[in-house]
Amino acid sequence: MAAASTEASAAGEPALLALSEVSAAYGSFQALFGVSLSVNLGEAIGVIGPNGAGKTTLMRVISGLLPVTSGDVRLQGSPIGNLPAHRIVAEGIAHVPENRRLFARLTVEENLRMGAFIPSARRHLAERLQWVYDLFPRLYERRGQAAGTMSGGEQQMCAIGRALMSRPKLLLMDEPSAGLAPLAVEQVFELVRRIRGEGFTVLIVEQNVQQVLALVDRAYLLEAGHIHLSGSVAELRENEAIRKAYMGL
Numbered sequence: 001m002a003a004a005s006t007e008a009s010a011a012g013e014p015a016l017l018a019l020s021e022v023s024a025a026y027g028s029f030q031a032l033f034g035v036s037l038s039v040n041l042g043e044a045i046g047v048i049g050p051n052g053a054g055k056t057t058l059m060r061v062i063s064g065l066l067p068v069t070s071g072d073v074r075l076q077g078s079p080i081g082n083l084p085a086h087r088i089v090a091e092g093i094a095h096v097p098e099n100r101r102l103f104a105r106l107t108v109e110e111n112l113r114m115g116a117f118i119p120s121a122r123r124h125l126a127e128r129l130q131w132v133y134d135l136f137p138r139l140y141e142r143r144g145q146a147a148g149t150m151s152g153g154e155q156q157m158c159a160i161g162r163a164l165m166s167r168p169k170l171l172l173m174d175e176p177s178a179g180l181a182p183l184a185v186e187q188v189f190e191l192v193r194r195i196r197g198e199g200f201t202v203l204i205v206e207q208n209v210q211q212v213l214a215l216v217d218r219a220y221l222l223e224a225g226h227i228h229l230s231g232s233v234a235e236l237r238e239n240e241a242i243r244k245a246y247m248g249l
Helices: 055-063 086-092 107-114 125-135 139-140 152-164 182-199 209-213 235-236 238-247
Strands: 015-026 029-039 046-048 070-075 095-096 170-172 201-206 218-224 226-232
Touching: 015 055, 015 125, 029 055, 029 070, 029 226, 046 209, 055 095, 055 170, 055 201, 070 182, 086 095, 095 152, 107 125, 107 152, 125 152, 125 182, 139 152, 152 170, 152 182, 170 238, 182 201, 182 209, 209 235, 218 235, 235 238
Parallel strands: 046 201, 046 218, 095 170, 170 201
Antiparallel strands: 015 029, 015 070, 218 226
């Protein structure tokens, strides 16, 4: 099984995102220990692991919501570790947080507009809003509805649409299937496939291992704040420990 890599892509360009020996903590509690991973342009990468493994912490570190205590985070070769969250968005990373975090009393369209707060997105607001509505017609139908009154699957669609309003280089998705009914889970993963079809690069953390391995190119296994395995989807599917612990096989 290949080790986590932060090497340049095969084309000689630096990885779109590269973490090298990154550690992070909440006060005195260390949550990540020397994590290294990479995401190349156009890839969909999965991070799998149990509850409490550090998956959400990893996303918070990348998106600037939690400081790095040691190690290096780079976007296209440029250091971004410990930049404030709004700067990370401006650099091209958008985060769909766990449990969606919509403004429940605002309408769908008002939530989407929140995703275009950076100047480069504001200049193209109407165009990007129409693009999101074309991508997700259900949001257009619900545009005047309070976001908190929609179904869980529709709220997840709105959260994804909000993140896409900045036209990010990299889309971070934190447990997009959490708390959803089985039918909504299928719909959310279909949305991710559609986003991939639009050419977006995606890093997704997810407990639903079988679903996520069906749509990513590579994946990392994160347990207790450490990367334990990494490799292609085929390699991970054939790994006996993963099959037993995460796939019920």
